[in-house]
Amino acid sequence: xxxxxxxxxxxxxxxxxxxxxxxxxxxxxxxxxxxxxxxxxxxxxxxxxxxxxxxxxxxxxxxxxxxxxxxxxxxxxxxxxxxxxxxxxxxxxxxxxxxxxxxxxxxxxxxxxxxxxxxxxxxxxxxxxxxxxxxxxxxxxxxxxxxxxxxxxxxxxxxxxxxxxxxxxxxxxxxxxxxxxxxxxxxxxxxxxxxxxxxxxxxxxxxxxxxxxxxxxxxxxxxxxxxxxxxxxxxxxxxxxxxxxxxxxxxxxxxxxxxxxxxxxxxxxxxxxxxxxxxxxxxxxxxxxxxxxxxxxxxxxxxxxxxxxxxxxxxxxxxxxxxxxxxxxxxxxxxxxxxxxxxxxxxxxxxxxxxxxxxxxxxxxxxxxxxxxxxxxxx
Numbered sequence: 001x002x003x004x005x006x007x008x009x010x011x012x013x014x015x016x017x018x019x020x021x022x023x024x025x026x027x028x029x030x031x032x033x034x035x036x037x038x039x040x041x042x043x044x045x046x047x048x049x050x051x052x053x054x055x056x057x058x059x060x061x062x063x064x065x066x067x068x069x070x071x072x073x074x075x076x077x078x079x080x081x082x083x084x085x086x087x088x089x090x091x092x093x094x095x096x097x098x099x100x101x102x103x104x105x106x107x108x109x110x111x112x113x114x115x116x117x118x119x120x121x122x123x124x125x126x127x128x129x130x131x132x133x134x135x136x137x138x139x140x141x142x143x144x145x146x147x148x149x150x151x152x153x154x155x156x157x158x159x160x161x162x163x164x165x166x167x168x169x170x171x172x173x174x175x176x177x178x179x180x181x182x183x184x185x186x187x188x189x190x191x192x193x194x195x196x197x198x199x200x201x202x203x204x205x206x207x208x209x210x211x212x213x214x215x216x217x218x219x220x221x222x223x224x225x226x227x228x229x230x231x232x233x234x235x236x237x238x239x240x241x242x243x244x245x246x247x248x249x250x251x252x253x254x255x256x257x258x259x260x261x262x263x264x265x266x267x268x269x270x271x272x273x274x275x276x277x278x279x280x281x282x283x284x285x286x287x288x289x290x291x292x293x294x295x296x297x298x299x300x301x302x303x304x305x306x307x308x309x310x311x312x313x314x315x316x317x318x319x320x321x322x323x324x325x326x327x328x329x330x331x332x333x334x335x336x337x338x339x340x341x342x343x344x345x346x347x348x349x350x351x352x353x354x355x356x357x358x359x360x361x362x363x364x365x366x367x368x369x370x371x372x373x374x375x376x377x378x379x
Contacts, residue, residue, distance in 0.1 A: 002329070003252070003290070003329045003331055004361060005250070005252040005329060005331065005363075006329060007363060008252060008353065008355050008363060008365065009353045009365070009368060010252055010253060010254040010270055010271075010329065011251060011252060011253045011254070011269075011270055011271035011276070011350070011352035011353070012251070012252045012352050012353040012354070012355055013249065013250075013251050013335060013336065013339065013340055013352050013353070013354050013355070014249050014250050014251075014252060014355045014356070014357055014363070015047060015050055015248060015249040015336055015354075015355070015356045015357065016248055016249050016250070016357050017050075017053065017356055017357060017358050017359060018357075018359055019247060019248040019249065020050065020053060020054075020244075020245070020248040020249075020336075021053065022212075023212040023243065023244055023245070023246055023247075023248055024053070024054065024056070024057035024058070024244065025057070026211060026212050026218065026243075027057060027058065027211060027212070027240075027243065027244070028057045029218070030211065030218065030221060030222060030225070030238075033222045033226075034222055034225040034226055034229065034236065035229060035236075036225050036229070036235075036236040036237065036238060037059055037060075037079075037235065037236070037237045037238070038058055038237075038238045038239070038240070039058060039059070039060050039061055039062045039079065039081055039237065039238070039239040040054055040058050040060070040061045040062070040072075040076070040239075040241065040244055041061070041062050041207045041239045041240060041241030041244075042061050042062065042063055042064070042068040042071060042072055042241070042341075043064050043068065043241055043341060044207070044240070044241015044242050044244065044245060044337045044338055044341065045241050045242075045244050045245040045336060045337050045340075045341070046068065046071060046340070046341050047336070047340060047354070048071060048075040048076070049354070049356065049366045049367075050356065051075050051076045054076070054244065055076060055077065055078070058078075058244075059078045059079055060072070060076065060077075060078035060079030060080055060081065060100070061076050061078070061079070061080055061081070062080075062081040062082070062083060062239040063080060063081070063082050063083075063084075063098075063099070064082075064083060064084050064085075065084060066084075066091050066094060066095055066098075069082055069095060069098040069099055070094075070098055072098070073097075073098040073099075079100045079101065080098050080099045080100055080101075081099065081100065081101040081102075081103070081204070081237070081239065082095060082098075082099045082101065082102045082103065083102075083103040083105075083127075083129060083170055083172070083204075084105070085105050085150065085151065086105065086109065087102075087104075087109060087113060089112075092113060092116055096116065096117075096120055096124060099124055100123070100124060100125065101124065101125045101126075101127060101168065101202075102117065102124055102125070102126055102127065103126075103127035103128065103129050103168065103170040103204065104126065104127070104128055104129065104166075105129050105150075105151060105152065105153075106153060107128075107153060107157065107158070107163070110126070110128065110163060110165075110166065114126075114163075114164075114165050117165060118165045121165065121167075125167045125168060125201070125202070126165055126166050126167055126168070127166060127167065127168030127169060127170045127202070127204065128153060128158070128162065128163065128166050128168070128169060128170065128196075129151065129152040129153065129170040129171070129172070130152050130153050130154075130155070130158065130169055130170070130171055130189075130193055130196065131144070131145060131149060131151060131152030131153060131154050131171075131173065132145065132155070132171060132173060132185060132188045132189045132192055132193070133145055133147070133149075133154055133155075133188075133192075134173065134184070134185055134188040134189075135173040135174070135185070136174070136177060136181040136184070136185070137173070137174065137175040137176075137177070137208070139175070139283055141282060141283075142175040142283070143173075143175070144172055144173050145173035151172070152170075152171070152172070152173075155192040155193060158193075158196065160195040160196075161195055161196070161199060162196055162199045162200065167200065167201040167202065168200055168201060168202040168203065168204060168234075169193065169196050169197060169200045169202075169203050169204070169234075170203075170204040170206065171185075171189060171203075171204065171205055171206050172204075172205075172206025172207060172208065172239075173185060173206070173208070174206065174207065174208025174209060175207075175208040176208060176210050176242065177208050177209065177210060178210060178213075178215070178216055178217055179209075179216065179217040179218070179220035179221040179224065180217065180220065182205065182209060182221065182224060183220065183224055186205075186224060186228070197232050197234065198232060200232065200234045201233075201234060201235065202234050202235040202236075202237060203228065203232065203234045203235070203236055203237065204237040204238075204239065205236065205237065205238050206238070206239060207238070207239050207240045207241055207242070207243075208240070208242075209221065209238055209240050209243060210240075210242065210243060210246070211238075211240060211243040212243045212244075212246045212247075213243075213246060241337055241338070242337045242338065244337070245336035245337030245338075246334070246337060247333065247334045248334075248336045248337075249334075249335060249336040249357075250290075250331050250332060250333055250334075250335050251271060251276065251277065251331075251332045251335035251339065251352060252329055252330070252331055252332075253269040253270055253271040253329070253330050253332065254269065254270050254327065254328070254329055254330070255267045255268065255269060255324045255325065255326050255327065255328050255329075255330065256268050256269065256270050256307070256326065257326060258325070258326060259305075263300065264300070264303060264316075265300075265302045265303065266302065266303040266304070266305040266314065266316070267302055267303070267304050267305065267324060267330070268305045268307065269304060269305065269306060269307060269330065270307055270350070271306060271307065271349075271352060272306035272307050272308045272310075272313055272346070272347075272349055273304075273306045273313050273314065273315055274306055274308050274310045274312070274313040274344075274346060275306070275308055275313075275343060275344045275345065275346045275347070275349055276306075276339065276343050276351070276352055277332070277335065277339055278342045278343075278344075279338050279339070279342065280315055281312065281313075286315055287315065287332045287333060287334065287335070288332070288333040288334065289304075289318055289320075289330055289331065289332055289333065290330075290331040290333065291320055291321050291322070291331075292318040292319060292320045292321070293318065293319050294317075294318070294319070295317050295318070295319045296319075299319050300317065301316065301317030301318050301319045302316070302317060302318060302319075302320070302323065303315065303316025303317050303318075304316060304318065304330070307347075307349050308346055308347040308349055309347055310346070310347075340354065345373070345374045345377060348374050350369065350370075351369035351373060351374075352369075353365065353366075353367060353368045353369065354366045354367045
């Protein structure tokens with residue numbers, strides 16, 4: 001089974017430049033229509049070899065760690081917004097050298113560092129992450145708005161005004177949501193935090209907006225942002241990661257063995273769901289595979305198995321137009337966001353290479369990984 005990706009090593013993440021640009025065009029449209037700012041959330045996509053493309057459409061990034069902030073500052077440029085669960089004294093000075101905006105997850109963290117931020121308020125704008133305690137996220141692992149969440153300050157802990165020195169309000173309680181979920185969440189936000197919104201210079205609506213998904217209601221999103229801008233004298237910021245990388249590339253793997261036990265046939269791949277595609281097991285979801293479909297009620301199909309010793313490193317089942325054999329390539333769809341940023345080298349398995357398809361069959365092989373990469377992560 002030949003594919004257009006046969007010229008690349010296996011396994012390999014492949015970013016499709018044309019698909020990335022299509023996503024970014026949608027995000028630019030929203031910015032033009034509303035005057036909002038859309039940032040790249042590095043926690044979802046941090047493929048810095050593609051930053052030159054993204055800079056054409058987006059004014060900056062948002063970071064959840066010091067390393068992400070440095071990456072954004074050095075490789076992307078523009079605005080660097082920070083929103084981390086904690087900041088430490090040891091890292092604060094370096095943080096302040098990279099960021100333009102800094103959001104605090106708790107009032108105690110703000111109290112600890114407010115003097116440092118007030119000293120640089122001419123170049124760093126401070127914000128507070130609030131939690132409206134409303135979320136429509138189905139998977140608890142990805143739900144920041146669930147009861148007892150450690151992320152954000154609930155309404156009963158914050159006064160009717162912004163703390164002195166805080167200029168912005170940050171909310172993030174969505175994940176893979178459409179605009180109607182944002183609309184309902186904003187209603188709760190306005191009921192619980194209206195005084196803060198009226199005082200804020202900027203309002204960050206976080207990520208989780210599936211803006212580039214085919215069925216996403218972009219006009220509805222535009223109306224929500226326009227209403228907020230008209231009602232409050234605040235800049236509106238969104239920071240999706242998944243929407244940037246949504247369906248913008250693939251993971252190419254090769255069948256190395258075929259095993260059948262107790263009536264189940266598994267294609268053994270040279271890549272791992274656990275180590276290279278962890279959201280498949282965490283979310284969980286079953287990735288689409290080119291040339292395959294889900295089985296019907298009476299079709300057993302074949303499973304896909306990863307190359308680690310984890311018993312659950314497997315996904316199934318699929319029915320292929322032409323069942324692959326050993327040596328055949330498989331192309332797993334939608335493997336740019338929340339893949340490379342989450343990969344591990346568990347078991348020491350080979351990390352997938354990284355490439356960009358520029359179009360017309362022209363590929364740039366960006367990087368391959370070897371033993372030194374594995375060894376240097378250890379001690």
